[in-house]
Amino acid sequence: MNVHASQQLVNDPAIDVSGLVRRYGDIVAVRGIDLAVARGEIHGFLGPNGAGKTTVVRILCTLLRPTEGEVRVAGFDVVRDAGRVRLRIGAALQEAALDPVQTGRELLELQARLFALPRAIARRRVGELAELVDLGDALDRRVKTYSGGMRRRLDLALALIHEPAILFLDEPTTGLDPASRRQVWNEVRRLNEERGVTIFLTTQYLEEADQLAHRLSVIAGGEIVAAGSPEELKRGIGRDVVVARVEGRVEAAQRAVAGLRDVGRVERSGSELTLAVTDGPAAVVGVATALAALDGLTVREISVRRPSLDDVFLHVTGERIRSDAEGTAGDDAGTENEGIAA
Amino acid sequence: MSASVSTSTGDVGSTGTRPGMGPAARSRKGFALDLATVARRSLRGALREPEAVIPALVIPVFFFLVNVGALEKVAEAGGGLDYRAFQLPVAVIFAVTGVSRANALVADIATGYFERLLLTPVNRLALLLGLMVADFALVVALCLPVLVLGAVAGVTFVTGLPGLLAFVLLAGAWGVAFTGLPYTIALRTGNPAAVAASFVLFFPFAFLTTAFVPAEALSGWLAQVARFNPVTYVLAALRALVSDGWNAPVLAQGVVATAMVATLSIGLALLALQRRVRTP
Numbered sequence: 001m002n003v004h005a006s007q008q009l010v011n012d013p014a015i016d017v018s019g020l021v022r023r024y025g026d027i028v029a030v031r032g033i034d035l036a037v038a039r040g041e042i043h044g045f046l047g048p049n050g051a052g053k054t055t056v057v058r059i060l061c062t063l064l065r066p067t068e069g070e071v072r073v074a075g076f077d078v079v080r081d082a083g084r085v086r087l088r089i090g091a092a093l094q095e096a097a098l099d100p101v102q103t104g105r106e107l108l109e110l111q112a113r114l115f116a117l118p119r120a121i122a123r124r125r126v127g128e129l130a131e132l133v134d135l136g137d138a139l140d141r142r143v144k145t146y147s148g149g150m151r152r153r154l155d156l157a158l159a160l161i162h163e164p165a166i167l168f169l170d171e172p173t174t175g176l177d178p179a180s181r182r183q184v185w186n187e188v189r190r191l192n193e194e195r196g197v198t199i200f201l202t203t204q205y206l207e208e209a210d211q212l213a214h215r216l217s218v219i220a221g222g223e224i225v226a227a228g229s230p231e232e233l234k235r236g237i238g239r240d241v242v243v244a245r246v247e248g249r250v251e252a253a254q255r256a257v258a259g260l261r262d263v264g265r266v267e268r269s270g271s272e273l274t275l276a277v278t279d280g281p282a283a284v285v286g287v288a289t290a291l292a293a294l295d296g297l298t299v300r301e302i303s304v305r306r307p308s309l310d311d312v313f314l315h316v317t318g319e320r321i322r323s324d325a326e327g328t329a330g331d332d333a334g335t336e337n338e339g340i341a342a
Numbered sequence: 343m344s345a346s347v348s349t350s351t352g353d354v355g356s357t358g359t360r361p362g363m364g365p366a367a368r369s370r371k372g373f374a375l376d377l378a379t380v381a382r383r384s385l386r387g388a389l390r391e392p393e394a395v396i397p398a399l400v401i402p403v404f405f406f407l408v409n410v411g412a413l414e415k416v417a418e419a420g421g422g423l424d425y426r427a428f429q430l431p432v433a434v435i436f437a438v439t440g441v442s443r444a445n446a447l448v449a450d451i452a453t454g455y456f457e458r459l460l461l462t463p464v465n466r467l468a469l470l471l472g473l474m475v476a477d478f479a480l481v482v483a484l485c486l487p488v489l490v491l492g493a494v495a496g497v498t499f500v501t502g503l504p505g506l507l508a509f510v511l512l513a514g515a516w517g518v519a520f521t522g523l524p525y526t527i528a529l530r531t532g533n534p535a536a537v538a539a540s541f542v543l544f545f546p547f548a549f550l551t552t553a554f555v556p557a558e559a560l561s562g563w564l565a566q567v568a569r570f571n572p573v574t575y576v577l578a579a580l581r582a583l584v585s586d587g588w589n590a591p592v593l594a595q596g597v598v599a600t601a602m603v604a605t606l607s608i609g610l611a612l613l614a615l616q617r618r619v620r621t622p
Contacts, residue, residue: 061461062461062621063457064622065621065622082621086462086463087463089461093454093457093458097453097455097458098453098455099383099449099450099453099455101386101387101391102383102386102387106386110379110383113379114379114459114464115462115463116375116463142390158458
């Protein structure tokens with residue numbers, strides 16, 4: 001490989017996708033997406049279940065072929081140069097992709113051997129990773145004795161054995177308790193900051209995306225519906241958000257508040273109205289008055305807060321992402337609310 | 343395993359000194375290393391799940407004792423047959439037929455661990471053949487207690503130690519030849535229940551043959567079926583080694599029968615592997 005070519009590789013994005021389409025028979029799972037992830041970036045890939053998230057990740061990891069489009073990872077085409085891509089990526093894709101009867105150390109050593117790491121390097125890597133993911137004595141216990149969090153951390157260590165430049169994490173904290181979740185977050189940050197690893201992370205947890213990702217893409221219905229930094233995306237919604245929880249004639253309420261001055265978009269999710277406004281405290285009085293004037297409507301709560309990624313999600317996909325586990329993930333998300341009892 | 347691994351060989355484009363790429367990519371060594379690595383993990387797994395192997399130990403002992411206990415007098419009544427020597431190869435066939443790591447393979451597929459292996463540069467063929475190497479070691483090990491049982495029962499090899507060795511090799515080869523079937527099912531279906539059910543394949547092979555009485559004593563449909571059952575020829579070869587001597591035509595038939603089954607079943611397994619590792 002000549003100097004010019006290596007130079008080009010350095011300047012290439014870590015992930016470069018253009019016009020990616022994936023069909024399963026007649027079903028179109030991914031409908032022509034473009035995506036660029038810079039080297040050293042933590043990229044959050046958000047989407048509801050069935051949006052095409054996993055399909056995209058599997059294509060990026062060479063486990064699935066694109067039907068159409070160009071996909072380059074670490075500078076190589078995922079179809080023509082799949083072998084080279086695999087040497088440069090690490091992936092923790094599924095919840096329990098481990099062998100329960102082997103010990104953590106045995107699995108790490110096995111992985112090192114399959115990547116043909118020389119013995120001395122393999123030993124050093126296993127030591128480093130054991131420390132990084134903090135498995136301690138458990139390293140020599142069989143995996144079936146591990147907790148969910150320990151499995152996930154071993155999974156991460158396995159994905160890192162060959163020092164990949166790009167790491168794919170598919171819902172790395174789903175099913176973990178808040179403490180384990182934070183531990184995984186810290187490891188992800190450290191890998192990114194200390195080792196410069198590019199990280200492509202899918203998640204359903206908005207707080208996770210907010211905390212970790214430098215940039216985000218939101219996929220819905222097989223298309224990228226929003227992209228940018230978490231801040232940019234939230235700013236796109238408005239400066240403040242007024243949330244009104246009502247009972248009764250919700251549609252009439254939606255029409256009433258939509259006509260108010262200073263109120264931008266109004267999204268409805270069940271009996272909850274989310275209003276994008278320029279000045280929350282100023283707008284809330286008008287909103288309360290308008291709602292109070294409506295017959296057959298009970299106002300349960302009105303609150304003002306900063307826009308969240310959940311608002312972004314609602315705006316671009318028309319649905320709230322909140323999954324069952326989001327309650328524990330967003331355990332400190334509620335502190336921003338300035339509730340106004342109605 | 344004493345192989346020392348060097349990184350200096352192989353694909354220049356995949357060495358990892360490139361700036362910004364990390365020292366990630368290293369060339370992989372070779373097929374032999376992959377094979378040994380896969381086999382070693384598989385054997386370790388087998389030793390830690392003895393419940394998967396114990397039936398293969400119990401069944402042959404059980405049948406040997408029962409068959410000899412029930413039939414020895416009747417079978418030897420005509421004279422000229424040492425029924426214990428006649429039954430020893432049957433016990434060995436019972437021990438080695440159907441023993442495989444297909445249950446572990448299908449578990450890997452079901453958990454996604456197999457996919458993790460596919461993301462490494464491991465030689466794809468080694469993912470299956472490594473398991474068969476482990477199976478060979480396992481079935482040879484399973485022969486040993488049966489041979490001890492035979493020795494205790496007074497069975498001796500007319501072909502001596504070389505014959506004993508040939509006996510174990512042929513039984514081991516037969517065992518591995520048969521593993522292609524459960525591996526095919528594991529790779530095709532990815533379904534643990536289907537692999538567990540593949541145990542039933544053992545019955546026609548192990549029973550529709552000369553398991554209880556010599557070929558000339560079989561009659562009717564069973565005689566016909568036994569003629570087409572490869573186990574009949576493997577048993578004949580094994581029995582020759584015990585009581586007959588180096589009977590070349592009989593041994594050759596046993597080897598050919600084993601080779602035919604191996605070609606078919608391992609061929610099917612390789613096709614299934616090819617499908618499984620192909621990027622969909």
